[in-house]
Amino acid sequence: MAISGGTTHGSEMQGPLALESFAIIGEELAIRWKDGVETYIRLEHLRRRCPCAVCAGEKDLLGRQYGGSPTLSADSFVLKSCGPIGGYALQPVWADGHSSGIYSYEYLRSFDSQTA
Numbered sequence: 001m002a003i004s005g006g007t008t009h010g011s012e013m014q015g016p017l018a019l020e021s022f023a024i025i026g027e028e029l030a031i032r033w034k035d036g037v038e039t040y041i042r043l044e045h046l047r048r049r050c051p052c053a054v055c056a057g058e059k060d061l062l063g064r065q066y067g068g069s070p071t072l073s074a075d076s077f078v079l080k081s082c083g084p085i086g087g088y089a090l091q092p093v094w095a096d097g098h099s100s101g102i103y104s105y106e107y108l109r110s111f112d113s114q115t116a
Contacts, residue, residue, distance in 0.1 A: 017105040022090065024079050029092075031108060041111045044077045047094060049111075050101035070098075 018034035029046055031039040050056060050070075057068025070076075078095035085091050085102055093099040 016088075017109055018087070019084065019090075019105060022082065024082065029079065029082065033105075033109070037109075037112070039109060039112050041108070043079050045111070046079075046092070046103075047072070047077050047098075050098070051103060051107060052101040054100060055098075072096075 020032045020034045022029060022031045024030075024043075025040075027043050029041045029043060031041070033039070054067050055070045057065050059065055073096055075095035076098065080093045080095050082090055082092045089102045089104045090108065091099065091102050
């Protein structure tokens with residue numbers, strides 16, 4: 001489940017999202033945004049919603065779905081590390097070796113309004 005420790009401004013936000021800091025705290029990824037909002041995302045929730053083509057799948061020009069059914073294990077929900085990608089995303093590295101998911105700041109911020 002995503003828990004927000006602040007007020008999400010939604011469409012009232014000015015300018016692009018900016019990350020102040022992030023940390024792995026127990027079973028959660030904690031993110032502090034420069035606008036003061038804090039986002040807490042359970043690691044299992046984060047991994048199950050990985051946006052990469054292997055995990056989320058992708059459609060061809062005819063609309064046929066490929067991928068999107070990864071095999072997950074207990075290691076799939078253990079976050080080994082997480083690093084910034086430019087000024088727009090985070091890329092986690094999971095204990096099962098998966099590291100192709102790039103989570104944009106907008107996508108991460110959207111977890112504030114989602115539940116597991």
